[in-house]
Amino acid sequence: MSEKDGVKDVLVLNEQIYSMCDVWPLSNSYKKFVMYASYLFVHLVVMNMNLYDVIGDLTETVKNITDSAIMTTTFLMIFQIRFSKLIRDVIITVKEELANGDFENINELDLYLSYNKISNKFGKYAIRGSFITWLWWYTGPLLHVLLSGSVTGKGNDTNSYVLPFSARAFVDYEDNFQNYMIMFVYQLPIMFVALFHTNTVSFIFNLVLHVCAKFSILSHRIQNIQVDSLSVNQFPSKIKELVNKHLKLILMAKTINSALDTILLIELIQTSIRMGVLVYMLSTEMGNFLNTLRCTLYIIAVTAILYLYSYIGECMAQESTRVIDAYYDFNWLKLSIKDQKTLLLCMIAGRRTMYITAGKVYIFSLFGFIGILKTSFGFVSLLQALV
Numbered sequence: 001m002s003e004k005d006g007v008k009d010v011l012v013l014n015e016q017i018y019s020m021c022d023v024w025p026l027s028n029s030y031k032k033f034v035m036y037a038s039y040l041f042v043h044l045v046v047m048n049m050n051l052y053d054v055i056g057d058l059t060e061t062v063k064n065i066t067d068s069a070i071m072t073t074t075f076l077m078i079f080q081i082r083f084s085k086l087i088r089d090v091i092i093t094v095k096e097e098l099a100n101g102d103f104e105n106i107n108e109l110d111l112y113l114s115y116n117k118i119s120n121k122f123g124k125y126a127i128r129g130s131f132i133t134w135l136w137w138y139t140g141p142l143l144h145v146l147l148s149g150s151v152t153g154k155g156n157d158t159n160s161y162v163l164p165f166s167a168r169a170f171v172d173y174e175d176n177f178q179n180y181m182i183m184f185v186y187q188l189p190i191m192f193v194a195l196f197h198t199n200t201v202s203f204i205f206n207l208v209l210h211v212c213a214k215f216s217i218l219s220h221r222i223q224n225i226q227v228d229s230l231s232v233n234q235f236p237s238k239i240k241e242l243v244n245k246h247l248k249l250i251l252m253a254k255t256i257n258s259a260l261d262t263i264l265l266i267e268l269i270q271t272s273i274r275m276g277v278l279v280y281m282l283s284t285e286m287g288n289f290l291n292t293l294r295c296t297l298y299i300i301a302v303t304a305i306l307y308l309y310s311y312i313g314e315c316m317a318q319e320s321t322r323v324i325d326a327y328y329d330f331n332w333l334k335l336s337i338k339d340q341k342t343l344l345l346c347m348i349a350g351r352r353t354m355y356i357t358a359g360k361v362y363i364f365s366l367f368g369f370i371g372i373l374k375t376s377f378g379f380v381s382l383l384q385a386l387v
Helices: 011-021 031-054 058-083 085-100 106-148 177-186 188-223 234-284 289-328 337-349 366-386
Strands: none
Touching: 011 031, 011 085, 011 106, 011 188, 031 058, 031 188, 058 085, 058 188, 058 234, 085 188, 085 234, 106 177, 106 188, 106 289, 177 188, 188 234, 188 289, 234 289, 234 337, 234 366, 289 337, 289 366
């Protein structure tokens, strides 16, 4: 894609982040992926061991679930992204379309840019914002240790040595600062969990909005067919070209949904639960400014992710429907009876609205987003009732 057109290859940033651990599907190396996946697997094991230890303590159990939910989801995500042939094929197709451009006029370019700019800005700011939030989440316990005076022995807080993420420790760190720092450094690679998770959200966001932009361009082309300038034989060939593009977009939308619906189902479940858990944690941390700020930032990030999935689902449904509306709004009166029948067949063949689903059981939409929030806050009420 020519940079002078203003269109950015939004997948470049996704590739750069994934390549840090060889997660990018087009990469030929697996060394860093195996190392990081092995680390995550080991950490998930010790997190579940810790969960077994703290069962009965609701506060610690909630904290463990908050950490393990996001890490388990990210662990499954990177495997799906790395080894899915469907995702690999979609990336290749999108890369080719970005390189070719295929804009017939400035209006089509503007339609694509309206989505491309959103993807570009989201990728930049979301990944940075998520990393800052998780950096705060990671360093918060150490700041508490330093500010409480526990290192010098002047503090009175006997519970100040708290790890950033739940895990069964392999050294006794609760009253030993040196051992605490060993465990603290051991958990440093978990910082990449936030980076890869947000990058996956960005990756899904970019793929779906690319298809939405192509649907938007297609509906524009249908609406602006100049019947008067076409001969009797040109109209069927023009319609055939547009129908082929429509079928190709439908296939790409279905492929993206098929490749990601399992991930999105897991993401929907864990994100809804995690939001409720975080709101509960916020209600118990109101007396501690640093912890309150950490939880607030985390809640904002989780809510934003749920909203983004709902937003792209809404965009996909609306743009795919507008293609059918474009056929319907076409100037039928200028067509022959034969061409009118051809256009009617096009409407019938492509009238299915495309959706982004979670496990084919939930359709992402802005209306559904409100329902998710209600479910999450209902979970908060349940936790408060158990205390």
